[in-house]
Amino acid sequence: MNEYYFNYKSSGPDKPGVILYFTFIMSLSASLLLCVLANGLLAIFSFLIAIILFINLRKRMHHKIRQKEHIITSENDFSCIRSRKIAYRNIIHIHVPVEEIGALGSDIYERYKNSDIDLPYLNFTITMSSGEKIEWILNEWGGFYNSKKDFETFFIFLVEITTKIHQLYDTGHIESRYLKILDQNGDWNL
Missing domain, CATH: 2.30.29 (PH-domain like)
Incomplete structure (x- = not known):
């Protein structure tokens, strides 16, 4: 023995990867839009949230795929x-x-x-x-x-x-x- x-x-589908990059792109786009339309401090805050969300989703994706x-x-x-x-x-x-x-x-x-x-x-x-x-x-x-x-x-x-x-x-x-x-x-x- x-x-x-x-x-x-x-070998599962890479749904977390698609969600991860879609969420990151949407958050980045929203922060840039806020930067153009509103206060610069709000744009920086939303950009930091987007980065934190990206890192968190990346870790979760890695743990789900690595078995x-x-x-x-x-x-x-x-x-x-x-x-x-x-x-x-x-x-x-x-x-x-x-x-x-x-x-x-x-x-x-x-x-x-x-x-x-x-x-x-x-x-x-x-x-x-x-x-x-x-x-x-x-x-x-x-x-x-x-x-x-x-x-x-x-x-x-x-x-x-x-x-x-x-x-x-x-x-x-x-x-x-x-x-x-x-x-x-x-x-x-x-």
Whole structure:
């Protein structure tokens, strides 16, 4: 039995982000309008309220999107915060973005490091026979929502569950490579 703790980015809609920027723009516009039409002190006061509101909403958005995960694995199943116990035999599909993971030989970090583009968040999905999906979004090199250590912890968990599934369905071959059940696209289907 192993336990894993890591942070990840939730995959929910980014409604707080839209509300955050809309509110900030509206508050800023209102303060500028007050500055033009009325007393300068009132405009400064409304601008300070807009900044405080922006900072507060930004913190709330960050806490809503950044999630903490606690996974406990056993011989036949695993459990996580977002779902009950999940038996390995009930997993019918796993998707891992293998072409974008540096630990699997991707050079994507070098390409992004030499550009102005932010490093991508990688989307990992496990689908059960009931149709339920569990999704984790992480940045391999650390970012706003998870650290590099969080990704390393998640990757160890991923290696463990793919090894257990491999043993469940193919007991004759024990290979020593990472994520042995995935195809070249990063998918595994029952």
